[in-house]
Amino acid sequence: MNGKENIEEILRSNKPQVKDDPTFLLETQRRMKQVEGIKAEVDRQRSHGRILLIVTLALGIAIGAFATFIGYLCPFNPETSAMAGIIMFLTTWKQYFLILLAALSVSLAFLLSRSRNARSLTFCIAVTVITSLLTISCNNNTTDGAxxxxxxxxxxxxxxxxxxxxxxxxxxxxxxxxxxxxxxxxxxxxxxxxxxxxxxxxxxxxxxxxSKIARQGRGHGEYSDASIIDVFGDEVYVLSTYEKRILTYSFDGEFHKEISLDEWYFDMAVEDSYILLFSNGSNNSFKNYVKITPNGEILDSWDDFSxxxxxxxxxxxxxxxxxxxxxxxxxxxxxxxxxxxxxxxxxxxxxxxxxxxxxxxxxxxxxxxxxxxxxxxxxxxxxxxxxxxxxxxxxxxxxxxxxxxxxxxxxxxxxxxxxxxxxxxxxxxxxxxxxxxxxxxxxxxxxxxxxxxxxxxxxxxxxxxxxxxxxxxxxxxxxxxxxxx
Amino acid sequence: MTRERFIDLVRTEQEPLRRFLLGLCSGNASLADDLAQDALVRAYVASGSFLGLSRFRTWLFRIAYNCFIDNCRKAAPDTVSSESFEAQSVLSDDSTDDAFRYQQLYQALDRISDKERAVIVLHYFEDHDIKDISSIMQIPSGTVKYLLSIGRNHLKEHLSL
Known part of the structure; x- marks a missing residue:
């Protein structure tokens, strides 16, 4: 008899015998009864969840359709409608909203710290820190003393x-x-x-x-459109919005230099060491106010309005x-x-x-x-x-x-x-x-x-x-x- | 599936199920029964998902095996072995006490890996073929054969054959 047959024989001849235990099935049935209650509750919650989901979706679609309908009847004009007031209110009071949010987060973090829910605690601390930073940043353009x-x-x-x-x-x-x-x-x-x-x-x-400066044209030192002029030192600055550039001339019209711009700007104020530009875009990708050097390098940019x-x-x-x-x-x-x-x-x-x-x-x-x-x-x-x-x-x-x-x-x-x-x-x-x-x-x-x-x-x-x-x-x-x- | 119908099915399957788990638990009967009840409750909760594509026993054993694996993960690594029997003597034909008779075998089973033990128990104690074992443990047939082979070798070493 080789080793393999030997071990197989030992295993087959030594099958464990399970003692008959009448309480085994009774205990199993008792556990099943307990589970049935939980199962019924889970099924009920699932069913309610499905109904709630369907109702929420239906409600969302209905509200969306209603809003679209209202929007079609009364086109939204952000500058004159009541929304303008709401937006202005929120913009004006945003610091206080953020402070309130920070306070709520701190309270929540405190409560969660008692329950030792580390992940939620971390989240609340992160929210608190971010909100505080936002609040501080909102105060950069201060309204103090206004x-x-x-x-x-x-x-x-x-x-x-x-x-x-x-x-x-x-x-x-x-x-x-x-x-x-x-x-x-x-x-x-x-x-x-x-x-x-x-x-x-x-x-x-x-x-x-x-004197006059009449350099309209498409050649070197010429502009086809001038939107705004400003004067500093012995130079006249001409902003050409649609050509995205500023040209400077002497008072007698001699061309000095050209500054290329990245966007359409609609107003310009020239100071000793910088030029402040204004763009009217509602596009979030650029700011309304941009400060550049006399060579066109951007020094700063910001928004003060919504x-x-x-x-x-x-x-x-x-x-x-x-x-x-x-x-x-x-x-x-x-x-x-x-x-x-x-x-x-x-x-x-x-x-x-x-x-x-x-x-x-x-x-x-x-x-x-x-x-x-x-x-x-x-x-x-x-x-x-x-x-x-x-x-x-x-x-x-x-x-x-x-x-x-x-x-x-x-x-x-x-x-x-x-x-x-x-x-x-x-x-x-x-x-x-x-x-x-x-x-x-x-x-x-x-x-x-x-x-x-x-x-x-x-x-x-x-x-x-x-x-x-x-x-x-x-x-x-x-x-x-x-x-x- | 109603509770009564489920109990009827379980009535015939409870003995193999308990034996399977007893083997997996290396002779710890109370743990084996506890796991068996846990497996039966899980099977009852999930009975709606039993489509009859496999045998009821195969399906039940798969759940039981998963319960055993979950328990191993939860428990300290040496929980089972600490409750195992400590046997000294060589396997003997003239042993009359059942508990003593299985002592060495359980000790050897306890020393091999969980997967090897599961394969050995299913094949030699419950007479399942390779395909069934593959289905219960959800591993390929080749792996089952491999585990069976090395499990046997390990057992031989532990039983000093």
Whole structure:
């Protein structure tokens, strides 16, 4: 007998004998009964889970269909709908939400630490840390010290805020006839004006023509489109939005250099060591504000406004005053100041419960009042800056049959009073409006109108000497209002 | 499957099942019965999924084998062996006491690996063929043959044959 057969024989002949145990089956049945209860409960929970899942899916589909239907009936406009208010509210109070979330996470982490659930505890600690970091980062653009401006009062004597008024008819000539004005900037008592044909004109403080830059074209040192101009040192900077570049020239039009950009930018402010650019994209891939070196290298970029709504163009988004640049979002009613190192919110405007607009000689005063007081009418900020001790904002409202009306807010921080009035209805320093654009430069409000429009509105009041300088077919007329100290 | 129907089926299968587990547990009868009851309860809960594609016994043994594996994973590595019999004598034909008679065999079974033991027990104690063992342990037939061969060799060494 070999080894294999031997071991097989041993195994087969030594099969274990199981003793008959009557309690075995009874105990098994007892266990089965216990399990049946659990099994029934599990089956019931599964069944409920399935029903709940089906109901949730059906409800989700129904809500989605309903939302689509509502969206079809009432198209969503983020800038005017109630959603804009909600978004603004959430944006304004996000720090407090995050602090609340951090507090909840800490509480949860504390509770879980007692139950020793290590994974959940780790998760809560991570949430707490992330939330804290977010909260801290949200405070980078601080709102500390921001003025809460109550812009609900109307001022009856706006002229007191201005030290002087100047009418500047721009010199007209065969070689320097202007189209519509696109942009005005001032530098050392000189006016630089970009017109609709993309020519840049330079006038002295009395409106006398000095030089022009007309480099439209596709060649070296030429631009086919100019959106915004700014001046620093002895250079004129021309931003060409759609060509994604900035070109610089001497005051006489000699080309200096070109700076390539990565995106479409719609406004530009040039300072000594940097250029601040503004883009209106709601695209999350780039920021609204980008700071670059004079060579085009990006130094910094940030957003101060919700990305949910895009900017509506029209207006001067970056306003230089002194060494600061002031910026805003047209429908956001907040003003930020950038000092070269960082930005902070300096003011927030409140228009709710506007008082009645009391202008006795106005027709339909009641209806106009109701419209002006109605907060659902959107106020669109056009320019804003802090001028000395005054915070100045120009904005417009579309008031049905009254059309677009321009308003100005002057918040006298020294006196602690805020003034708000309608430019077209009250005029400014005895000058009937309208102007066609509002620029806050050199501690002054600069606006302009066409020569013929100016004669029509002011002809009877103007002295003959001034009138003689203005030709109805000539260049536009600037109006400069110096703010009082 | 109703409880009554299940109990009827189990009534005939309980003895082989307990013997199988007794062999796997190297003679620890209380652990073997506990595992057998656990396996039967699991089988009852899962009885809805028994499609009759294999024999009821094969299906039941597969569950029992999984219960045994789970128990081995949960228990300390030497739980079973510590409760095994300590035998000194050589296998003898004139042994009259059953417990003593199996002592050496259980001791040797305890010293081989779980898989080898399972294959040996199924083949020699329960007379299952290679295909059945393959199905119960869910391993290929070739592996079963290999385990059977080395299991036998190991047993021979431990039994000093």
């Amino acid at each position: 003025t809460k401006v109550d812009a609900t009062k109307w001022d009856k004597e706006p002229d007191s805020h201005f030290a002087s008024q100047r009418i500047i008819p721009l010199e007209t000539g065969q070689d320097f006839l202007m189209g519509d004005i696109k942009n005005i900037t001032t530098y050392n008592d000189t006016y630089f004006i970009l017109d609709s044909r993309n020519v840049i004109f330079r006038f002295d403080q009395d409106g006398r023509f000095l 990305k949910n709504t895009s900017f509506t163009l029209g207006g001067k988004f970056l306003n230089k005053q002194g060494s600061s640049i002031f910026y805003f979002k047209p429908f956001d009613y907040r003003i930020f100041e950038y000092d070269g190192n960082g930005s902070k919110q300096i003011a927030e405007f409140n228009f709710t419960n506007n008082e009645r607009y009391d202008k006795s000689d106005m027709e339909d005063i009641v209806e106009f009042n109701d419209m002006v007081r109605n907060t659902e009418y959107v106020r669109k900020f056009n320019s804003a800056a802090k001028v000395g001790d005054k915070l100045v904002v120009t904005y417009s409202m579309y008031l049905n049959e009254y059309g677009i009306k321009d308003f100005i807010i002057i918040d006298d921080l020294k006196a602690g009073k805020c003034y708000n009035y309608c430019l077209q209805e009250q005029g400014l320093c005895s000058t009937p409006f309208p102007g066609y654009g509002y620029y806050l430069c050199d501690k002054a409000l600069i606006t302009y109108t066409t020569a013929s429009g100016f004669i029509m509105a002011n002809g009877e009041k103007m002295d003959k000497e001034t009138l003689s300088q203005i030709s109805p077919e000539g260049n536009p007329v600037l109006m400069r209002f110096e703010f009082s100290n």
